[in-house]
Every structure is written in structure tokens, then in C-alpha cells.
Amino acid sequence: MQSTTLRETVDLSAYPELTVIILGFKLRRLRAFPAMLRIGRGLSQIRRNPPEGLLAHEQMMFAWNHIGFRQYWRDLPSLERFTRSMPHSDWWRDFTRDPQGAGFWHETYGAQGIEAIYVNLPGQRLGLGQFAPVVEPVGTLLSARQRLKVHAEAHVA
Numbered sequence: 001m002q003s004t005t006l007r008e009t010v011d012l013s014a015y016p017e018l019t020v021i022i023l024g025f026k027l028r029r030l031r032a033f034p035a036m037l038r039i040g041r042g043l044s045q046i047r048r049n050p051p052e053g054l055l056a057h058e059q060m061m062f063a064w065n066h067i068g069f070r071q072y073w074r075d076l077p078s079l080e081r082f083t084r085s086m087p088h089s090d091w092w093r094d095f096t097r098d099p100q101g102a103g104f105w106h107e108t109y110g111a112q113g114i115e116a117i118y119v120n121l122p123g124q125r126l127g128l129g130q131f132a133p134v135v136e137p138v139g140t141l142l143s144a145r146q147r148l149k150v151h152a153e154a155h156v157a
Contacts, residue, residue, distance in 0.1 A: 029101030053078020
């Protein structure tokens with residue numbers, strides 16, 4: 001009997017530096033709702049006019065107060081250029097000054113390794129933080145690029 005199940009895979013050979021980032025935005029207080037709306041407007045702009053290197057963008061819901069996004073980038077330098085440019089750089093600066101009762105996190109996966117950051121989510125363990133020790137992002141753990149390097153070196157050692 002022949003199976004009617006369609007099985008497929010993807011050929012990623014054209015994307016040797018593929019970088020996947022999963023982002024989460026969690027309302028910890030109702031006053032965070034305007035911040036969530038600002039993020040939504042920014043993401044709508046990204047969907048209409050994708051930055052160089054962004055291959056795909058998907059939205060997801062973790063809970064009524066916790067939205068997420070998965071983005072596929074050609075490589076880490078493309079993602080970094082985007083994070084250092086407008087509108088992202090303004091949003092990030094404003095958010096870190098006053099999270100307005102919201103929490104934010106991201107995890108990056110790619111050929112370089114895996115890294116994560118959690119902002120304004122005290123005592124809440126999400127993603128990798130559910131099982132790996134959570135530490136302060138200082139020194140070599142300050143930026144995503146540095147965290148990827150530290151974790152890659154630890155894997156080789």
C-alpha cells in the first residue's frame with residue numbers, strides 16, 4: 001500500500017550562515033500595552049519593507065500577554081546591521097530606559113552557536129533560561145556576538 005503522506009525537507013546549502021532569532025515580548029503590567037502597540041507598528045513596517053538579509057518573519061502567540069516572532073536572517077552581520085539602525089535602535093534604547101511594565105527576550109540560533117538575552121523578566125524562566133544558569137550580561141556576555149563566541153569556544157574546549 002502506497003503512503004499518501006507528503007514528506008519534504010529543505011536544502012539550506014545556499015544559507016551557510018543562516019541565523020534564526022526568536023523574540024518574545026511579554027506584558028507584565030497593563031501599562032505595557034502601548035509599548036506592545038509600538039512594537040506591532042514597527043514590525044508591520046518591517047513586513048512591508050524588509051531589511052537587507054531578512055529572509056522571513058513569522059508571528060506567534062505564547063499566551064494572551066506574551067507574543068513572539070521568529071525571524072530568519074541570511075547571516076549574523078545582516079541581523080546586527082538591522083539592530084544598529086532605525087527603527088530598531090530607537091526602540092531598543094527607549095525600551096531599556098523604561099520597559100513600561102513589559103519584558104523582552106530573544107534567543108539566536110545559527111552556524112555560530114546559540115545565545116539568549118532576557119530583559120525585565122525577573123524570576124521568569126523562558127526558553128533556554130528554563131534549564132541553563134541565568135547570569136548577568138557583563139564582560140564577554142554583553143552582546144549577542146560576544147555571547148555566541150563565548151558559547152562556541154566553550155563547546156570546542
